[in-house]
Amino acid sequence: MRWLIDNxxxxxxxxxxxxxxxxxxxxxxxxxxxxxxxxIRGASWLRKITLIVAGIAFTIPSLALFVTxxxxxxxxxxxxxxxxxxxxxxxxxxxxxxxxxALDSVPAxxxxxxxxxxxxxxxxxxxxxxxxxxxxxxxxxRVVAVTNISLVSVGSLxxxxxxxxxxxxxxxxxxxxxxxxxxxxxVVLALAFDLLLFLVGRAxxxxxxxxxxxxxxxxxxxxxxxxxxxxx
Amino acid sequence: MITFSGVTKQYPDGTTAVDNLDLxxxxxxxxxxxxxxxxxxTTSMRMINRMITPTAxxxxxxxxxxxxxxxxxxxxxxxxxxxxxxxxxxxxxVDNVATVPVLxxxxxxxxxxAALAVLERVGLDPALASRYPGQLSGGQQQRVGVARALAADxxxxxxxxxxxxxxxxxxxxxxxxxxxxxxxMRKTIVFVTHDIDEAVKxxxxxxxxxPGGRLQQYDAPDTVLSAPATDFVASFVGRDRGYRxxxxxxxxxxxxxxxxxxxxxELPALRLExxxxxxxxTDAGVPRGWIDVTGVEGARAGRPVSECTAAGGSLFSPGSDxxxxxxxxxxxxxxxxxxxxxxxAVTGGILGSEVIAKLAEQRAAEDRARGEHxxxxxxxxxxxx
Numbered sequence: 021m022r023w024l025i026d027n028x029x030x031x032x033x034x035x036x037x038x039x040x041x042x043x044x045x046x047x048x049x050x051x052x053x054x055x056x057x058x059x060i061r062g063a064s065w066l067r068k069i070t071l072i073v074a075g076i077a078f079t080i081p082s083l084a085l086f087v088t089x090x091x092x093x094x095x096x097x098x099x100x101x102x103x104x105x106x107x108x109x110x111x112x113x114x115x116x117x118x119x120x121x122a123l124d125s126v127p128a129x130x131x132x133x134x135x136x137x138x139x140x141x142x143x144x145x146x147x148x149x150x151x152x153x154x155x156x157x158x159x160x161x162r163v164v165a166v167t168n169i170s171l172v173s174v175g176s177l178x179x180x181x182x183x184x185x186x187x188x189x190x191x192x193x194x195x196x197x198x199x200x201x202x203x204x205x206x207v208v209l210a211l212a213f214d215l216l217l218f219l220v221g222r223a224x225x226x227x228x229x230x231x232x233x234x235x236x237x238x239x240x241x242x243x244x245x246x247x248x249x250x251x252x
Numbered sequence: 253m254i255t256f257s258g259v260t261k262q263y264p265d266g267t268t269a270v271d272n273l274d275l276x277x278x279x280x281x282x283x284x285x286x287x288x289x290x291x292x293x294t295t296s297m298r299m300i301n302r303m304i305t306p307t308a309x310x311x312x313x314x315x316x317x318x319x320x321x322x323x324x325x326x327x328x329x330x331x332x333x334x335x336x337x338x339x340x341x342x343x344x345x346v347d348n349v350a351t352v353p354v355l356x357x358x359x360x361x362x363x364x365x366a367a368l369a370v371l372e373r374v375g376l377d378p379a380l381a382s383r384y385p386g387q388l389s390g391g392q393q394q395r396v397g398v399a400r401a402l403a404a405d406x407x408x409x410x411x412x413x414x415x416x417x418x419x420x421x422x423x424x425x426x427x428x429x430x431x432x433x434x435x436x437m438r439k440t441i442v443f444v445t446h447d448i449d450e451a452v453k454x455x456x457x458x459x460x461x462x463p464g465g466r467l468q469q470y471d472a473p474d475t476v477l478s479a480p481a482t483d484f485v486a487s488f489v490g491r492d493r494g495y496r497x498x499x500x501x502x503x504x505x506x507x508x509x510x511x512x513x514x515x516x517x518e519l520p521a522l523r524l525e526x527x528x529x530x531x532x533x534t535d536a537g538v539p540r541g542w543i544d545v546t547g548v549e550g551a552r553a554g555r556p557v558s559e560c561t562a563a564g565g566s567l568f569s570p571g572s573d574x575x576x577x578x579x580x581x582x583x584x585x586x587x588x589x590x591x592x593x594x595x596x597a598v599t600g601g602i603l604g605s606e607v608i609a610k611l612a613e614q615r616a617a618e619d620r621a622r623g624e625h626x627x628x629x630x631x632x633x634x635x636x637x
Contacts, residue, residue, distance in 0.1 A: 133338025136303055136410075137400075138328035138355050151342045227342045227384040 023197035024204065031183070031205050038182035038209065041103050041175065042168035048104075049111025049164065057119025058145060067120060074113040082106060082174050103175040103182075110171065111164050118160035122153035155228055158221030162214050169210045173202075183209070253279045254300060254408070254440065259309030261295050261465070269295040270465040273309070277457075279407075280438040284455035284473075286445055288488070292465030293444050297410055300442060301330045313408070328356050331401030331409040331439075335417050337393040339385040345371070345396050346381035352404040367403055374399045375429055391422035395429070402433075411443045415450070427454060448489050452477060452496065460485050474500035498575035498611070503568070506577050506610050508591055508600030519543070519551040519560075529586035532561050537597030539564050542585045567592050568602055578607045 024031060060066045085106040090097045093105065126149050134148045176184030186202030189195075222229065254277040261270040270292040277283045285293035298304040299311055302323045311318050318326055331352075332338075339348050349370055350363035358366075368378050374395045385393055394414060401409055415423045431454065434441060445451055451458050452473035460476060462468040462484040469481035477497040480486035489496070512530045514522055522530060524545040532540045541561030543551070550560040565583030568576055568591040580589030581604035589602035 127341075129334060129336050129338045130340060132303070133332060133334050134340065136298075136301055136327055136330075136332040136334075137352055138324050140324055143355075148340060225342070227386060 023195070024201040027201070031186070031201060034181065034183045034185060035205060035209060037100075038169070038172050038184075038206075039213075041100060041172045041180075041182050042107065042165070045104055045107035045111045046161070046165055046168055048108045049115045050161070052108075052112050053115035053119050054150075057116050058123065058149075060116075061120045061123055071117055074116050077109055077113040080109075082110070082171055083177060085109065086175060086178050086180075098179050100175075100180050102178070103172060103180050107168050107171060111168060114164050114167070115160065118157060118164075119153075122156035122160065123149055125156045126152040151225075154221065154225050158217060158224070162217045162221075165213055165217060166210045169206065169213060173206060253277065253314060254442070255312045256296070256299075257310055257312075259296070259299065259306045259311060261292070261299065261304060262307045268292075268465050270299070270306070273465075273467055275459060275467065275470060277440065277442060279314075279440050282434055282441045282443065282454060282456045284443045284445060284451040284458050285461060286448055286451035286458055286488075287461030287468075288463075289446060291461040291463060293459075293461045294412055295465070296461070297412060297442050297444050300408070301327050301332060301410060328352060328404070329406050329408070331404070331406045333394075333397045333401045333409070333411045333414045335413045337385070337397030337414075339393060339396055339400070341385050344382050344384055345376075345388070348385065348396060349399045349403050351400060352406075356404060363403075367399070370399045370403050371396075374402070374433070389422075390418045391426065394418055394422075394426055398426075398430070398433075402437075407440060409439045409441045411441065413444055413446070416445065416447070423450075430454060449496065452499070460488060462488070495575065495578075498578060499573045501574040501611065501614055503572055503574045503577040503607070503610070505613075506574070506602055506607055508602065509588075511588055511590070511598070511601035513537075513598060514543075516540075516557050519548060519557070522548045524548055529588070531564075531586075531590065531598065532557060533598055536595075539567070539590050539592065539598050564590060567596075570594060574607055574611060577602050578604060581607060 056070075060070050086102055087097075089095070089102045089105050090099070095101055130152065131144065131149060134144050139148065172182045173184030173187065175182060176188045183202050183205045186198050186205070190198030190202065254275075256273045256275040259270060259273040260268065262268050273292075273296060275296075285297055287293045295304055299306050300313070300318070302318060305319075313326075339345075340351065343351075346364050346367045349367035350358075350360065353363035353366060354360055368381060371378055371381060376392065376395050376399065380388065380392065380396075385396065388396065394417075397414065401411075415426045418426065427450065443451075443454060455473050457470060458473045458476050459470045460468045460481075462482070468488075469476055469485045471479075471481070474497060476485065477489055477493045477500070480489060480493070486493075513533045514530050515533060515535055519532070522543075524530065526545055529542045529544050530548075532543050534540060540557065541564050543561045547560040547562070551557065562585040565581075565585070566576065566579050566589075568580040568589050570593060577589060580591070581587065581602050582589075584590060587604065589604070589607075591599045591602055593599050
């Protein structure tokens with residue numbers, strides 16, 4: 021703990037880098053997966069193929085990806101972009117499964133009646149289906165965010181920043197305090213970010229936490245008997 | 253006016269949902285599509301707003317072939333209500349009702365203001381406006397669904413089993429509301445149901461669909477009950493169709509008899525024969541139940557009136573039909589139906605035998621009328637086509 025307090029500004033700097041490396045891939049992944057995931061829902065064969073490809077992508081070990089990307093895209097091995105690209109692949113692979121699943125969770129009769137009322141396809145996707153898919157989508161985004169935060173630390177094995185450097189340095193110097201500081205910082209970061217996403221999700225979906233209000237229904241000008249029936 | 257000509261819907265697997273349908277739906281009429289599940293009634297309705305495309309035939313709305321129109325524009329002019337109401341769960345009640353006006357380009361502010369007025373019109377408290385649909389009861393949601401369909405004041409309303417998911421009391425309430433609204437607004441309504449009672453109650457015209465998506469009969473509801481066109485219709489409308497048909501006959505001429513009534517205070521003084529019944533009424537004359545000799549003994553022994561009386565039957569109120577008159581008589585423990593005035597006070601008693609006699613009298617008159625038509629060479633169907 022001593023080490024963490026003495027080197028707090030160093031840890032804060034590393035945290036910033038860490039967050040950057042974890043969240044930029046998440047955002048890029050969302051930008052790719054939301055439109056693609058929406059589009060592939062229409063054709064079941066396309067959806068199947070995408071799911072298989074995404075499944076395979078996610079099985080590639082992260083360290084292997086960190087090492088091969090530089091030669092494939094022609095970057096320096098120490099370029100942080102390597103980590104960003106690798107994590108973008110993982111994020112997209114996870115989210116491209118999640119987006120169609122989230123859209124599946126939207127009740128079919130709601131989509132059907134929206135169409136019948138005269139929503140255009142685009143307007144329906146943006147104002148009906150996406151908002152209603154949010155609860156499932158946010159749950160998946162939280163998983164991806166936490167996964168990314170933990171995966172960034174692997175990047176330190178190939179010398180790319182983030183809080184993982186506290187592990188590599190602490191190990192080399194045989195200095196457990198530094199390793200402990202790294203563990204605490206990453207866990208706190210992951211928990212804090214998960215909580216933040218949870219709160220954002222709640223704020224975006226106010227209708228999901230409304231309690232059913234049970235009071236005398238308000239049937240103006242009707243007899244008491246039907247009103248009582250509606251309340252039961 | 254909505255016209256189906258030669259409309260068929262066949263699915264790639266070979267099943268025929270709708271088979272060569274020819275149908276004319278008059279403007280401002282309340283038309284009910286009725287039939288068992290899988291008979292093509294919903295499919296037929298959903299072809300009107302192009303939610304389903306027919307494989308053959310044409311559908312016109314006010315003379316225009318809908319296949320040539322823009323589907324989105326067409327739908328903006330047709331109100332739509334479904335079984336579960338299909339409300340947008342993430343929008344408040346007022347925004348749900350304002351949906352179509354906003355889609356048509358109204359400002360949100362104006363659309364909301366108009367939506368509040370529509371909510372009141374369908375009998376909902378405007379205080380519900382800021383709730384989410386999930387916070388409402390099933391009956392309330394269904395009312396919001398109707399309000400949403402009416403908000404943009406479309407000339408056509410499509411309703412797909414809108415009241416089948418609510419309990420019977422609420423359903424009856426919603427049906428009455430629908431009749432009231434239709435009397436007020438005169439929309440062209442196409443209403444799908446599997447319930448023949450609901451069909452004959454609400455419809456000006458009833459279209460009975462049968463197996464294989466074939467239209468079996470398209471007639472006024474009393475004709476469907478009294479003269480089923482096919483064996484299928486006869487079996488679908490059921491064994492008690494004769495009894496249901498009574499609801500299309502007036503009971504104005506059924507004679508009222510004076511019945512013995514007594515208030516609670518008068519009970520101990522009553523002297524009754526075995527098998528004799530007296531109607532217990534409140535001071536205002538509202539019926540509370542029937543009492544016989546054993547009941548009177550109980551009342552004398554000091555037991556509360558509610559325990560001494562047999563519950564009354566259904567009540568016959570002014571303007572009711574023969575079905576209600578007969579039901580009042582046969583549901584009453586004394587065999588005498590209780591007639592009440594608009595305020596609920598007893599006006600007299602009805603005898604079942606006289607209800608049947610009245611039916612025979614009306615039929616005889618109709619037969620004579622048909623005979624006269626026949627002899628004067630007029631069309632033999634006085635009810636129209």
